Amino acid sequence: MTVQRRLRFAAFMLCFTGLFVGVLYYVHSAFITSWNEKQLRQLAIDTVARTELAIDSATMKMSDVIVNRSTSCATVDPMAMSKALYGSSIMKNMRLETKDGTCWSYDEKNEALEQSIANARHNRTKSPGYSLFSLGFPGWTGLGVRWQYGQDENLTEILATGGLLFAILPEQLRDSALMRLALADGSSFAGYRPERKWSTEGANLVSFDETSAKYPITFSMKIDAAALAQWNQTVSPELAAIAVALGLGFGFLAARGMMRNTSILGELDRALASGQIQPYFQPIFDLEDRKLLGFEMLARWIKPDGTMIPPLAFIPLAESSGRIERLTMELLRQAGDQLGGLLQVQTQLKLTFNVTPDQYLTENFVDTLVSNTTRFNLPHRALVVEVTERQAITDKARAAIVTGKLNDAGMRVAIDDAGTGHNGLSAIHALGANYLKIDKFFVDGVTLDRKSSELVEMLAGLATKFGMIVVAEGIETEEQITALLQLGIREGQGFVYSRPVPAATILAMATKGTVAAVPRRSPSRFLLSA
Secondary structure, three states: OOHHHHHHHHHHHHHHHHHHHHHHHHHHHHHHHHHHHHHHHHHHHHHHHHHHHHHHHHHHHHHHHOOOOOOOOOOOOHHHHHHHHOOOOOEEEEEEEEOOEEEEOOOOOOHHHHHHHHOOOOEEOOOOOEEEEEEEEOOEEEEEEEEEOOOOOEEEEEEOOHHHHOOOOOHHHHHHEEEEEEEOOOOEEEEEOOOOOOOOOOOOEEEEEEEOOOOOEEEEEEEEHHHHHHOOOOOOHHHHHHHHHHHHOHHHHHHHHHHOOOOHHHHHHHHHHHOOEEEEEEEEEEOOOOEEEEEEEEEEEEOOOOOEEOHHHOHHHHHHOOOHHHHHHHHHHHHHHHHHHHHHHOOOOEEEEEEOHHHHHOOOHHHHHHHHHHHOOOOHHHEEEEEEOOOOOOOHHHHHHHHHHHHHOOOEEEEEEEOOOOOHHHHHHHHOOOEEEEOHHHHOOOOOEHHHHHHHHHHHHHHHHOOOEEEEOOOOOHHHHHHHHHOOOOEEOOOOOOOOEOHHHHHHHHHHOEOOOOOOOOOOOOOOEO
16 A cells, blocks of 8 residues: 555555544534433422322321221321321421311421411312312421312311432532422422522523322422533543544444344334343342332334343334234244243243233223233133233223223233322222232332332332232342342342243243242341331
């Protein structure tokens, strides 16, 4: 190669690398911006969900105090009122008002609070007799939850809501943000402003708003656009070096990519046809004695070269493209071939699998499932259909009918990811499910803070009242097992037992009945922080 050609080649490589690094930086910046916005949108959703759960808990505890419509200050059980508030950092007081007088859980007189209640503007909820109103006086704001259970009788729960917005923002944004929880009438019941002096006049603020579908509440968050633009955007020297190295090899990768004249949907179809998408199974165990109770079927895409494609890379695609039903049935077919004989013999075991609410509500869902699982050698008594809570059940009446048909066929139904999604307590009541699966989000916190523990206890207690079996997901430590047992939960799954495994491993576990490799430690003491 001549000197001139070498120089031309070097110049080309330099320009090409610079172009690649520039594009990569732009993509990185756009991705980080999109990811940051997604995180803040999720933060808004989670804040509304956390507020809904606090209101749900308040309304449930009211029913423990009012035993009948004739309850008054003379007949109410003071211990029941105190117990309803015990252990909760957000529920501060309870006020009973009837034609015979007014009484509180705690006797201290608070003229400012009484005046705030008297001047309150009530925002009706979807539940008859219930309303919400903001409370406030100098130095304190809160939320009132009122239940009008008779013509002249009402019970009010006083919630201290300041903690709902405490330390939920990333540290880099706390000095450049405003947050507010408000009712439909525009009144605030929780707010956040940075400690530093900050004038928003003329500032470019980016808004993230979320409205509850269950209650007349709205969360509003405003972030300084300049602070948001800088968040997570720093590029380290190591990353820059990697970008340059990748630029040098981009020509080969780009050419190879252009020659691949296939779509990802075509690749997914071929994977389904060739059996590359396979079922893995995560064991479900008795928390006390570690006996194997069953297993949840999960999808794994394993390419011929052994590369495993994570479920999040293809499950949403299968759902959006209408291939999720085909994928589900293919996994059930393989599960029948691999574990159908085991389920026929060990009648105590259950096989759970996920469906979307849209699948669940389709016209021929039950008939198709019954017919196919019969062909697949899967006993109906062993099957549990998990309906995720992360998507809304748009027709709860139809869903209840489907549940009844599945029960008639011998199958059972579970609400998956309980407490994290769009359906809430109404879905637990309307669906008529047999199992309630507590999401890992709540299980992670049972040994860390009392609020998470109480939320889990609330969900588990409600499920038990409805005759449901509670299963805890995502268990990672022995300490979590101890806490869950104390909360009355007896079934669970998670990495503390086993990661999702192939059918051969499940067969070995079923032979033993327990996981001998999981060490049992004495229940450890743990403290729940407020």
